[in-house]
Amino acid sequence: MSDKDAVELGAHQTVDEAAEGSNDVVLPDHHPRRTDFDPRAAKRAERQVTFMFGLSALFTVLFVIAYVQIDTADTIPVPFFGTWSASNAALGVTFGLASFFIGAGVMQWAKKLMSDREVVSPRHALASPPEAREEAVAAFNDGVDDSGFATRRILRRSLLGAMALFPIPLIVILRDLGPLPSNDLFITGWVPGERVVLDVTGAPIRPSDIPIGGIVSAMPASLPEIQEETGNLNARAKDVVLLVRMNPDEIVSQQGGTPEAPWDYEGVMCFSKICTHVGCPIALYEQRTHHLLCPCHQSTFDLADSARVIFGPAARDLPQLPIMLDDEGYIIARETFQQPIGPSFWERA
Numbered sequence: 001m002s003d004k005d006a007v008e009l010g011a012h013q014t015v016d017e018a019a020e021g022s023n024d025v026v027l028p029d030h031h032p033r034r035t036d037f038d039p040r041a042a043k044r045a046e047r048q049v050t051f052m053f054g055l056s057a058l059f060t061v062l063f064v065i066a067y068v069q070i071d072t073a074d075t076i077p078v079p080f081f082g083t084w085s086a087s088n089a090a091l092g093v094t095f096g097l098a099s100f101f102i103g104a105g106v107m108q109w110a111k112k113l114m115s116d117r118e119v120v121s122p123r124h125a126l127a128s129p130p131e132a133r134e135e136a137v138a139a140f141n142d143g144v145d146d147s148g149f150a151t152r153r154i155l156r157r158s159l160l161g162a163m164a165l166f167p168i169p170l171i172v173i174l175r176d177l178g179p180l181p182s183n184d185l186f187i188t189g190w191v192p193g194e195r196v197v198l199d200v201t202g203a204p205i206r207p208s209d210i211p212i213g214g215i216v217s218a219m220p221a222s223l224p225e226i227q228e229e230t231g232n233l234n235a236r237a238k239d240v241v242l243l244v245r246m247n248p249d250e251i252v253s254q255q256g257g258t259p260e261a262p263w264d265y266e267g268v269m270c271f272s273k274i275c276t277h278v279g280c281p282i283a284l285y286e287q288r289t290h291h292l293l294c295p296c297h298q299s300t301f302d303l304a305d306s307a308r309v310i311f312g313p314a315a316r317d318l319p320q321l322p323i324m325l326d327d328e329g330y331i332i333a334r335e336t337f338q339q340p341i342g343p344s345f346w347e348r349a
């Protein structure tokens with residue numbers, strides 16, 4: 001190994017010395033890079049790195065501008081993905097590029113300009129000395145003898161038998177996680193023509209009963225009979241809905257319907273009340289923004305825009321129930337829910 005390649009270790013040790021003390025470490029020959037001997041190449045690399053750091057600073061400034069300037073309600077169309085929040089997209093791209101160029105600049109600096117000489121760090125063997133190992137084995141054997149584990153066969157076997165069976169209760173209590181929901185969340189009490197009635201009182205609802213900006217909890221009129229038939233509260237847990245009324249001009253989009261037959265009735269829309277994250281009932285409504293907030297983990301849905309998720313861990317929009325009026329002017333379901341309500345589950349397509 002040449003003097004040029006000898007590397008200082010700490011204050012005093014060279015590779016050669018280190019090799020002596022660490023079983024003759026053999027290092028590959030050092031091949032100088034162009035930037036090691038060509039000052040112009042080094043200068044060029046320095047400019048590249050400076051340029052990347054400059055780009056990073058630029059994207060950081062653009063991040064702040066995007067945060068201040070872009071309205072959180074603005075959206076942009078993205079091929080194959082529908083629409084994205086313009087603010088989220090701009091913040092993500094600018095912050096991502098700011099991080100990328102810092103990383104790329106540092107890598108380029110390390111690769112082309114920092115020293116690439118190899119360093120050997122000698123260390124003692126990791127294994128304990130033979131005396132220490134013998135001592136440990138002797139201590140273990142003493143323990144075994146003292147416990148009687150080797151001599152008391154009946155105790156040993158009964159302990160092993162008990163330990164083999166011990167995990168069984170853990171497996172059995174997994175049963176308490178309950179059966180998989182199968183088709184249960186596809187099926188609700190909402191069938192075409194089912195009247196939407198006030199939760200608790202069961203009173204039928206006319207659109208005029210809900211003021212603009214108002215929201216009420218509702219259920220299917222036949223819920224009491226369904227509960228009586230099934231003998232459990234599953235239907236109540238699945239079928240509760242929210243009726244919300246807003247100015248029809250404020251509705252940006254709905255999950256279905258046509259201009260002639262929209263899913264709302266003159267600004268009254270009906271959504272499942274069960275959060276699509278893990279199924280909490282939702283009722284925190286902000287009238288001005290039409291945002292509905294789940295109190296459990298803060299998932300937020302924009303009811304004016306197909307109840308899409310705008311924040312939080314929920315992965316799906318709140319399902320919308322198409323509604324219309326019956327002959328007496330009361331609100332009824334026009335169709336069933338078009339997607340399962342509540343959280344995602346194994347069998348969901």
Ligand code: FES
Binds near residue numbers: 312
């Ligand atoms: S259950 Fe609604 S956010 Fe978690």
